[in-house]
Amino acid sequence: MKEALRDNLERHLRALLDEHGDDGALPEFALEVPKNPDHGDFACNAALLLAKRLGNPPRAIAERLVAALADAPDLVESAEVAGPGFVNIRLAGARWHDLLRRVLEEGPRFGHGDSHADLKCQVEFVSANPTGPLTLGHGRQAVLGDSIARLLAALGAKVTREYYFNNGGRQMRVLGESVRARYLEALGRAASPSVDVLADAEADWPEEIDGLPVVFPRDGYQGGYISDIAAEIRGEHGDDLPAKTEDAIFREAAEKTIFVDIRKTLDAMGIEFDVYSNEIDLYEEGKVEAVLADLRGCGLVYEEDDAVWLRATKLGLDRDRVLVKRTGEPTYLLPDIAYHREKFRRGFDRVIDVQGADHIEQFPFVREAIGALDCPKDRVELVMHQFVTLTEGGEQLKQSTRRANFVTIDELLEQISVDVFRFFMVQRKAEGHLDFDLDLAKETDWKKNPAYYVQYAHARTHGIERKASEMGVPMPDAQSVDADALVLQEEIGLLKKIAEFPDVVARAGESREPHHVAYYARDLAGLWNPYVQDGNRHRVLSDDASLTSARLGIALAVRTVLANALDLLGVSAPERM
RNA sequence: GGCCCGGUAGCUCAGCUGGAUAGAGCACCAGCCUCCGAAGCUGGGGGUCGCGCGUUCGAAUCGCGCCCGGGUCACCA
Numbered sequence: 052m053k054e055a056l057r058d059n060l061e062r063h064l065r066a067l068l069d070e071h072g073d074d075g076a077l078p079e080f081a082l083e084v085p086k087n088p089d090h091g092d093f094a095c096n097a098a099l100l101l102a103k104r105l106g107n108p109p110r111a112i113a114e115r116l117v118a119a120l121a122d123a124p125d126l127v128e129s130a131e132v133a134g135p136g137f138v139n140i141r142l143a144g145a146r147w148h149d150l151l152r153r154v155l156e157e158g159p160r161f162g163h164g165d166s167h168a169d170l171k172c173q174v175e176f177v178s179a180n181p182t183g184p185l186t187l188g189h190g191r192q193a194v195l196g197d198s199i200a201r202l203l204a205a206l207g208a209k210v211t212r213e214y215y216f217n218n219g220g221r222q223m224r225v226l227g228e229s230v231r232a233r234y235l236e237a238l239g240r241a242a243s244p245s246v247d248v249l250a251d252a253e254a255d256w257p258e259e260i261d262g263l264p265v266v267f268p269r270d271g272y273q274g275g276y277i278s279d280i281a282a283e284i285r286g287e288h289g290d291d292l293p294a295k296t297e298d299a300i301f302r303e304a305a306e307k308t309i310f311v312d313i314r315k316t317l318d319a320m321g322i323e324f325d326v327y328s329n330e331i332d333l334y335e336e337g338k339v340e341a342v343l344a345d346l347r348g349c350g351l352v353y354e355e356d357d358a359v360w361l362r363a364t365k366l367g368l369d370r371d372r373v374l375v376k377r378t379g380e381p382t383y384l385l386p387d388i389a390y391h392r393e394k395f396r397r398g399f400d401r402v403i404d405v406q407g408a409d410h411i412e413q414f415p416f417v418r419e420a421i422g423a424l425d426c427p428k429d430r431v432e433l434v435m436h437q438f439v440t441l442t443e444g445g446e447q448l449k450q451s452t453r454r455a456n457f458v459t460i461d462e463l464l465e466q467i468s469v470d471v472f473r474f475f476m477v478q479r480k481a482e483g484h485l486d487f488d489l490d491l492a493k494e495t496d497w498k499k500n501p502a503y504y505v506q507y508a509h510a511r512t513h514g515i516e517r518k519a520s521e522m523g524v525p526m527p528d529a530q531s532v533d534a535d536a537l538v539l540q541e542e543i544g545l546l547k548k549i550a551e552f553p554d555v556v557a558r559a560g561e562s563r564e565p566h567h568v569a570y571y572a573r574d575l576a577g578l579w580n581p582y583v584q585d586g587n588r589h590r591v592l593s594d595d596a597s598l599t600s601a602r603l604g605i606a607l608a609v610r611t612v613l614a615n616a617l618d619l620l621g622v623s624a625p626e627r628m
Numbered sequence: 629g630g631c632c633c634g635g636u637a638g639c640u641c642a643g644c645u646g647g648a649u650a651g652a653g654c655a656c657c658a659g660c661c662u663c664c665g666a667a668g669c670u671g672g673g674g675g676u677c678g679c680g681c682g683u684u685c686g687a688a689u690c691g692c693g694c695c696c697g698g699g700u701c702a703c704c705a
Contacts, residue, residue, distance in 0.1 A: 081644090081647080086648085086650095087648075090648075094648085096647060099647075099685070099686080103684095103685085108685090109685070134647085135647080135648075135685060135686070137647075180705065182705090220705070221705085222704070270704090356703080359703095360703095369630080372702095372703095373703045375703085376703040380703085382702085383704080407699095408698085408699050409700070410700095411631095411632060411699085411700075412632085412701065435632080435633080437633065437634075437699075438698080438699080479640090479641070480642085483633080484697095484698070486641090488654095496667080498667075498668080499654070504653090507665085510665080511665060514665045515664055515665085517664090518664045519664085522664095562644085566642080567642090567644085573642095573653080574642095574652075577653085580668095581668085581669070581670095583664070584664095585663080585669055585670090590663085590664065592664055
């Protein structure tokens with residue numbers, strides 16, 4: 052119906068332009084639902100946009116549009132000029148009838164669109180290296196990336212969720228050395244640096260303590276899980292493993308164990324990846340070497356100070372970057388470029404990288420480098436998100452990854468449900484800091500906790516259906532649903548809100564901003580809960596059969612939309628709570 | 629210092645490719661109710677949209693300058 056109205060308006064605007072001998076393009080006018088219901092169902096700003104172009108006052112143009120709209124009485128009930136030149140439009144009666152029928156007909160597909168139909172999209176997210184448990188920041192990224200993937204799928208895309216991790220570089224070596232140190236310490240063959248020394252990067256680092264050597268690396272991983280892994284290795288391989296640094300057994304065991312835990316955590320969050328890829332595979336397949344050769348072929352590579360550099364300044368960036376270190380070991384940038392080129396070779400039309408704010412510096416280098424290698428660089432997008440802080444009892448807990456005092460997702464999920472976790476994590480727009488209010492997350496009062504508030508609104512529709520069933524009242528379906536009896540202001544408000552859902556999904560998906568869906572769901576629940584609660588004035592189940600049927604219809608529509616919205620966020624829609 | 633993100637009600641935050649009187653939740657105040665599903669409903673107070681200038685019919689939204697907070701500027705990932 053909105054589409055029909057837009058078509059109609061465009062036709063009139065075309066005629067108006069032709070009349071002025073203007074064969075230019077139609078203006079991109081807005082057709083939006085006004086905040087104030089007195090302003091009608093839709094407001095159009097086309098007259099304001101055309102005032103200068105046509106040399107007429109906006110209100111005069113608006114008058115012409117209003118007159119022209121009279122040609123479609125079954126679509127437009129009334130139209131009037133308002134304010135500086137808006138055209139406020141009220142739709143003709145049968146509109147809500149069609150809406151309810153459509154919602155019930157489309158069910159789980161209601162709200163979905165086709166703007167990404169047939170597009171192969173890859174969403175790369177989490178991508179945490181297996182050096183420790185997933186923390187809050189990863190959790191935000193996991194939920195954000197998964198919701199974006201769900202939105203893209205709802206817009207018709209064929210989506211691949213991918214997790215890429217670095218397992219080849221120095222960081223993994225440090226991890227192995229950390230485990231080895233804990234192993235030797237447990238055997239009494241090495242000494243552990245004191246907590247104070249570990250915590251202070253400036254502190255003097257002892258060579259030995261009480262005659263035992265200190266083997267723990269200066270920048271080692273300090274978390275307690277390192278000792279656990281060391282203990283596992285001891286259980287499996289005994290006490291006689293060589294103390295050599297180069298021994299890969301510690302690194303490999305650590306990677307394997309930690310990765311198993313990461314996957315468990317992902318699973319607990321309800322997140323499933325289609326593809327896991329890693330750095331070492333890229334080396335083994337020769338992709339890294341190949342990309343270096345190709346960059347060299349483009350004249351973008353040079354040697355200096357025994358290192359191999361990318362001439363990024365030639366690509367419009369502010370400095371050059373090292374691709375291969377003096378030690379002969381590549382930096383992360385090189386395999387990253389190789390990886391991103393592979394993404395396009397694998398046939399993706401859109402590549403979306405979800406990354407934390409600490410990684411954004413890297414992105415332009417990767418994008419420009421693959422652009423130079425003839426990849427469509429404008430089809431790589433970066434979705435950046437800021438960090439997460441945790442607030443409990445009014446205290447903000449600082450997250451420090453280096454030190455061992457971070458809060459893990461596992462720890463959080465022991466205290467709150469996944470649904471609450473996920474809802475809270477996508478509530479805020481990604482570019483902003485996220486203050487995770489643990490007190491509110493733990494709140495079980497459905498009225499206060501926004502996640503429960505939405506879920507409860509959904510569960511309520513089932514409660515009403517159960518009650519109807521007890522009373523022997525049938526539920527309407529798409530054929531029988533009839534909105535004519537819905538005349539209360541609250542009911543029209545609900546219908547209007549429901550009608551907005553497809554636009555919300557389209558906008559959230561196209562802008563990669565799932566938080567819009569969370570806000571929308573909260574808003575719809577905020578209309579539905581009071582409506583049901585205020586049963587004295589408008590009970591769903593009454594003696595009036597047609598009114599009851601209409602209200603059951605709206606209950607089903609609310610249920611459908613809430614369920615669809617929650618699904619886009621990966622949050623469950625319970626039938627009872 | 630350069631670059632990126634943020635600054636909107638007491639708190640946490642929405643606000644679309646500029647639109648009409650800037651919104652929500654929590655907290656606070658007052659009245660009503662105990663109802664299909666549970667401490668609920670209705671109304672109210674509370675704002676220099678960080679500051680200034682500019683762009684125009686119109687700016688929280690766009691541009692420029694500054695202030696404050698966070699991030700980042702490695703041969704770390």
